[in-house]
Amino acid sequence: MTVARDLLGCILHTEHCAARIVEVEAYLGEGDLAAHSARGITPRTQVIFGPPGHAYVYFIYGMYECLNLVAEPKDVAGCVLIRAVEPVRGQDLMEARRGNRVRKARDLTNGPGKLTLALGISRREHNGADVTRRTSPLFVTEPDVAIAASQIETSSRIGIRQSTDLPLRFFVRGNPFVSRP
DNA sequence: TGGCTGATGCCCT
DNA sequence: GGGCATCAGCCAA
Secondary structure, eight states, X not given: OHXXXXXXXXXXXXXXXXEEEEEEEEEESSSOTTSGGGGOXXXXXXXXXXXXXXXXXXXXXXXXXXXXXXXXXXXXXXXXXXXXXXXXXXXXXXXXXXXXXXXXXXXXXXXHHXXXXXXXXXXXXXXXXXXXXXXXXXXXXXXXXXXXGGGEEEEOOSSOSSSTTSOOEXXXXXXXXXXXX
8 A cells, every 4th residue: 555655756768768657556465355366376376475666467368468566575465556658769659559540648557557568568477577677578667756645646446346334445636637536 | 428248268167 | 267456439408
């Protein structure tokens, strides 16, 4: 939960692109039925139970991939879903990868499935990547512009059917790339 | 502007 | 075989 808030403002880097994280959701280990880790270790969820600072990329609804960052020590479940980012570098490439249908700038990366497409993130190439190393195909660096605590807004999580009441979604107030206010 | 729906593949029971 | 941490397009107002 603390990690989730700290990730706001951080910069996510892939090979040719960089983007600022503006919306996240925390998924806890115990008692959080909405989390993929709720039923223990499976082939899909083993990364979540590994060391922190690694990427958990999963496939959903038959066509989208979503990016999480593992937040808890080894053997403890807990991760942060990256829900929206603001492009910083490589915007042309993001547009090319998203296709010509994108009309407004914010539609490029204002959702978990959209940002993985735009940044070129996939299970095959990025699941399990160590995001603390600059040599990694996917890594995170400190904020270029600090996000004040007063700018962080909290809400319940989006798109889930279990544990819908927990206040575990965090986003930057007023940022146009946030998926929903 | 907001609500509904089809697309589509994988994971787990 | 059911359900899913989604998205874009369509429709009614």
